Amino acid sequence: MDAPPHANRTHSNDALFAYTLRLGDNCLVLAQRLSAWVGHAPALEEDIAVANVALDMVGQAQLWLALAADLEGQGRNADDLAYGRDAGAFRNLLLVEQPNGDYAKTLMRQFLFDAWHHPMLVALAASSETRIAEIAAKAAKEAAYHLTRSRDLVVSLGDGTGESHDRMQAALATLWPYTGEMVLADPVDEALAVTGAAPDLATLAAIWSDAVGATLTEATLVRPADGYAQRGGKQGVHSEHLGYMLAEMQFVQRAYPGGTW
Amino acid sequence: MVVTGALPSTETVWTWLADVPDPEIPVLSLVDLGVIRDVVWHGDTLAVTLTPTYSGCPATGVIQFEVEQALRRHGIDRLELKRQLSPPWTTDWITPRGRAALKAYGIAPPGSTACPRCGSKTITEISRFGSTPCKAQYRCGDCLEPFDLFKCH
Numbered sequence: 139m140d141a142p143p144h145a146n147r148t149h150s151n152d153a154l155f156a157y158t159l160r161l162g163d164n165c166l167v168l169a170q171r172l173s174a175w176v177g178h179a180p181a182l183e184e185d186i187a188v189a190n191v192a193l194d195m196v197g198q199a200q201l202w203l204a205l206a207a208d209l210e211g212q213g214r215n216a217d218d219l220a221y222g223r224d225a226g227a228f229r230n231l232l233l234v235e236q237p238n239g240d241y242a243k244t245l246m247r248q249f250l251f252d253a254w255h256h257p258m259l260v261a262l263a264a265s266s267e268t269r270i271a272e273i274a275a276k277a278a279k280e281a282a283y284h285l286t287r288s289r290d291l292v293v294s295l296g297d298g299t300g301e302s303h304d305r306m307q308a309a310l311a312t313l314w315p316y317t318g319e320m321v322l323a324d325p326v327d328e329a330l331a332v333t334g335a336a337p338d339l340a341t342l343a344a345i346w347s348d349a350v351g352a353t354l355t356e357a358t359l360v361r362p363a364d365g366y367a368q369r370g371g372k373q374g375v376h377s378e379h380l381g382y383m384l385a386e387m388q389f390v391q392r393a394y395p396g397g398t399w
Numbered sequence: 400m401v402v403t404g405a406l407p408s409t410e411t412v413w414t415w416l417a418d419v420p421d422p423e424i425p426v427l428s429l430v431d432l433g434v435i436r437d438v439v440w441h442g443d444t445l446a447v448t449l450t451p452t453y454s455g456c457p458a459t460g461v462i463q464f465e466v467e468q469a470l471r472r473h474g475i476d477r478l479e480l481k482r483q484l485s486p487p488w489t490t491d492w493i494t495p496r497g498r499a500a501l502k503a504y505g506i507a508p509p510g511s512t513a514c515p516r517c518g519s520k521t522i523t524e525i526s527r528f529g530s531t532p533c534k535a536q537y538r539c540g541d542c543l544e545p546f547d548l549f550k551c552h
């Protein structure tokens with residue numbers, strides 16, 4: 139039996155809110171992680187690159203979180219969502235909240251994310267939800283640039299010196315368990331895939347796996363076996379790292395609520 | 400000042416906007432950058448539609464402010480600024496005049512494969528990212544000068 143139109147619309151908005159929050163939180167959390175390298179990156183070019191990628195991701199986070207706030211309809215705005223939620227209310231992937239580690243780990247995290255983020259945004263640019271499609275089409279152009287950079291660096295460092303190779307391989311081993319979550323669908327993903335608002339994650343899984351596999355081979359890195367996939371980020375169950383990161387990121391707004399300058 | 404009953408034509412407004420420089424690359428006007436998407440009168444309210452270059456470009460807010468300031472200076476009191484994301488901004492929208500201005504300023508225009516200073520085709524990428532989100536850093540193999548290249552986007 140069909141649900142009444144109103145109930146249907148409400149349910150759909152809840153799922154859309156949850157989904158756009160995930161997209162925004164991925165960008166926000168990764169941007170915050172990357173920002174910590176500004177002034178500390180191993181080369182000037184990398185310092186500039188990492189700052190630019192972070193800037194793109196802050197911009198994308200603003201667009202997604204503004205849309206999420208609008209869909210939620212509770213009078214919150216993008217800043218409220220960024221600075222006013224505790225870790226348990228964040229919906230980002232576990233991968234992006236993992237600590238920076240050495241530069242090898244930061245780059246590998248970026249590549250594993252970009253290789254998912256770019257095809258995801260390309261697919262979302264065809265979303266049945268116009269507002270999602272518009273943001274995704276804009277962000278996809280930026281993500282393509284991010285992916286080119288992180289892919290090239292994984293190849294040159296993986297196939298570089300003995301030390302750079304070993305560091306990249308170690309980073310890959312540490313991060314691999316956090317990648318499964320990106321392509322494992324939950325009820326929110328499924329609800330949006332049914333209406334054409336979001337892509338089928340099984341299709342994304344194949345694209346990601348092929349692209350990552352080809353790059354790792356070129357980088358002379360060994361692809362880890364698919365073991366237990368850490369998950370929970372999309373549902374708000376995070377590693378302990380996120381809380382510490384948010385404590386720093388949200389400090390000013392928590393200490394001086396609504397403060398502006 | 401705008402005289403009641405005699406609103407300036409949208410063509411006139413476009414010429415005003417063509418005098419507003421981009422805050423990060425001032426040799427380029429906002430019209431030449433391609434970020435002004437539409438100028439239209441709704442009754443006696445002027446609606447100007449802007450599109451951002453990059454999602455996180457810090458100049459976006461400044462650009463809005465500059466447009467508002469410029470139009471108020473020309474006596475536009477009733478103004479509505481709108482943001483439009485779709486279709487996303489592309490460097491294809493930089494006008495021929497804008498491309499020439501970039502080159503004269505020492506920035507290789509998007510798609511260029513030559514040094515803006517000496518015209519040499521022997522150029523190498525130093526960094527894919529530059530001083531602003533829209534530029535990459537290159538070096539000329541002949542005159543040996545480093546230069547910015549406006550990335551195709």
Ligand SMILES: [Zn+2]
Binds near residue numbers: 515519544
């Ligand atoms: Zn030259």
